[in-house]
Amino acid sequence: MKILVTCKRVPDTDQKIHVKEDGSGIDDSNLAYVLNPFDAIAVEEALRIREEDKSGDEIQIVAVGVGTTDYEAELRTALAMGADRAILVENSTLMDPWTVANTIAAVVERELPDLVLMGKQAVDDDANQTGQFLAALLQWPQATFASKIEFGGLGLRVARETDQGIEEIEVPLPAVVTADLRLNEPRYASLPSILKARKKEIEIIPHADLQIDVATQLEVLSMKSEISQRSCVMLEDVNSLMEIISP
Amino acid sequence: MKTLVITERDESDIRLGSLSAIGFAQSLPASVVDTLCVADVCGVNPTADAHAAVIAAAVRQHSYELVVAAATTYAKDVVGRTAGLCGGSMASDVIGHRFDGEQLLLDRPMFAGAVTATVILNNSPRFITVRAAAYNPVDISSVNSLSSLDTASLDVDYSDVPSAQWKSLASRASHRPDVTEAKIVVSGGRAFKSSEDFERLVGGLADGLGGATGSSRALVDAGITPNDLQVGQTGKIVAPDIYIALGISGAVQHLAGMKNSKTIIAVNTDPDAPIFSVADFGLVGDVYEVVPQLIAELNG
Numbered sequence A: 001m002k003i004l005v006t007c008k009r010v011p012d013t014d015q016k017i018h019v020k021e022d023g024s025g026i027d028d029s030n031l032a033y034v035l036n037p038f039d040a041i042a043v044e045e046a047l048r049i050r051e052e053d054k055s056g057d058e059i060q061i062v063a064v065g066v067g068t069t070d071y072e073a074e075l076r077t078a079l080a081m082g083a084d085r086a087i088l089v090e091n092s093t094l095m096d097p098w099t100v101a102n103t104i105a106a107v108v109e110r111e112l113p114d115l116v117l118m119g120k121q122a123v124d125d126d127a128n129q130t131g132q133f134l135a136a137l138l139q140w141p142q143a144t145f146a147s148k149i150e151f152g153g154l155g156l157r158v159a160r161e162t163d164q165g166i167e168e169i170e171v172p173l174p175a176v177v178t179a180d181l182r183l184n185e186p187r188y189a190s191l192p193s194i195l196k197a198r199k200k201e202i203e204i205i206p207h208a209d210l211q212i213d214v215a216t217q218l219e220v221l222s223m224k225s226e227i228s229q230r231s232c233v234m235l236e237d238v239n240s241l242m243e244i245i246s247p
Numbered sequence B: 001m002k003t004l005v006i007t008e009r010d011e012s013d014i015r016l017g018s019l020s021a022i023g024f025a026q027s028l029p030a031s032v033v034d035t036l037c038v039a040d041v042c043g044v045n046p047t048a049d050a051h052a053a054v055i056a057a058a059v060r061q062h063s064y065e066l067v068v069a070a071a072t073t074y075a076k077d078v079v080g081r082t083a084g085l086c087g088g089s090m091a092s093d094v095i096g097h098r099f100d101g102e103q104l105l106l107d108r109p110m111f112a113g114a115v116t117a118t119v120i121l122n123n124s125p126r127f128i129t130v131r132a133a134a135y136n137p138v139d140i141s142s143v144n145s146l147s148s149l150d151t152a153s154l155d156v157d158y159s160d161v162p163s164a165q166w167k168s169l170a171s172r173a174s175h176r177p178d179v180t181e182a183k184i185v186v187s188g189g190r191a192f193k194s195s196e197d198f199e200r201l202v203g204g205l206a207d208g209l210g211g212a213t214g215s216s217r218a219l220v221d222a223g224i225t226p227n228d229l230q231v232g233q234t235g236k237i238v239a240p241d242i243y244i245a246l247g248i249s250g251a252v253q254h255l256a257g258m259k260n261s262k263t264i265i266a267v268n269t270d271p272d273a274p275i276f277s278v279a280d281f282g283l284v285g286d287v288y289e290v291v292p293q294l295i296a297e298l299n300g
């Protein structure tokens, strides 16, 4: 079995994000980057599937990123966690979810995985679209916002986090599954595995080689920072609070 | 613009968020607005694979130029896939819009709400999910004057639709309003040590005020609250008249889900908690002392 896990590079989540003066984008001069938290969860899930497998079949885990050469750092994170190899489709331009989904679809056609594990959303664009787009492009079933995955039933039994509660569906393989926060707690890579990951191969495919002919659908024209305008009145006691909530 | 609004309903009626989505659609000039209730598509328990196929067929056969829905987990799942079937022209979580000539400019949050981006969609059909809190809901009676799409007339080819199967929904029976629809939301954070404490204190205060309960991620992760109470970047987005944050530190990911509430009140033992910098009123105190007093006053 082969599992493809998508990996996006995003600014670490505990930093303040500032927009450049001209509104053309964020000021990335001092930002630290990480593997998108939801993608780390997706990598972890692939590792657990391999560790818990009893069939004895080989399970190969391939990490895929679509972006600049800087993405190597996040792909190394996935390799250090335990992915077998990594693919970087190199492209230095800003891409919308549609372009990324089409790119990953082309990688799927090359790699022929049985399962694509993704994050439910990238915490930079917060789009929550790429997995759904990919499933549509491939005409594969999808299970988004997964909080539990088990083999069984039609293929996979997936618990999904919905607004109404936990939904269970069964999906045949191959399928696209996107990870929610509760799916697992990703491991930290140990020092030896980080060192070992340095030797693992990252295959670099120039984006143009995939010959994907798609136009940007979602175009960002400008950005602005959101700053809270509120000033907080500190209350003396519970009675003053009572007056506000129950006038 | 020929527009289709995808609506959802609960046991009784069309959801408030769907009414806001209709509100957004009707605010666009010269639009034909039809509705399609998801419960009428393939029965009440949809899987995205089948639903998206039906909606995509509707879009193609009726030449809709715009598809709108409230940004719920249903829409993120199904409308996202539908957009993927129809060319990938989609903006999610829209909170504002305006026109530049003919061009529809859309505002949407990024980076957990730290940034608002103005975006455009380059091709038709366009798919937009809107944050319910950002648009006024239309009156429920006006929904009846819109024509609802008859899916029986659609020619849907299911042959290439994969066969995910719906199994179950573990939905909590709650006597409280939905956190996204309530006028008052009382939310609890890591300060609460157990489900019992949460229910007694956060639940008790919510009941005293006729409001809904919400929670931070910390409590959902700890198994103290169910996932559908999580407010934030990756949970639900709320904007009630009053949001009361009890023992919540105010991480950006939490603020992303509630900072547009009209009045924000925070109770926290730590006077330097970041939540106070986005609140209108703050009380430095222990929720285990403050909340019982509030509940007693309300019940007294």
Ligand SMILES: Cc1cc2nc3c(=O)[nH]c(=O)nc-3n(C[C@H](O)[C@H](O)[C@H](O)COP(=O)(O)OP(=O)(O)OC[C@H]3O[C@@H](n4cnc5c(N)ncnc54)[C@H](O)[C@@H]3O)c2cc1C
Residues within 6 Å of the ligand: A013, A037, A038, A123, B188, B189, B190, B191, B215, B216, B217, B218, B219, B230, B231, B232, B233, B234, B235, B236, B246, B247, B248, B249, B250, B251, B252, B253, B254, B257, B267, B268, B269, B270, B273, B285, B286, B287, B288
């Ligand atoms: C990718 C990603 C997505 C995330 N998405 C979300 C999301 O959607 N929603 C969300 O909420 N979080 C989300 N988080 C988590 C977020 O970063 C914070 O960790 C979380 O919000 C913290 O929850 P908390 O405020 O309850 O806990 P803490 O940060 O631990 O804060 C607890 C607060 O309670 C106060 N306190 C303790 N005891 C008492 C007492 N007895 N009385 C009064 N005050 C007390 C403390 O002073 C402290 O301020 C996300 C994180 C990541 C990385």
Ligand SMILES: Nc1ncnc2c1ncn2[C@@H]1O[C@H](COP(=O)(O)O)[C@@H](O)[C@H]1O
Residues within 6 Å of the ligand: A006, A007, A008, A009, A036, A038, A039, A064, A065, A066, A067, A097, A100, A117, A118, A119, A120, A121, A122, A123, A125, A126, A127, A128, A129, A130, A131
């Ligand atoms: N450039 C990218 N490279 C690799 N994976 C990506 C990329 N962009 C998005 N993804 C994947 O798609 C998921 C959803 O992203 P988004 O639709 O942008 O919120 C992410 O969690 C990633 O798994």
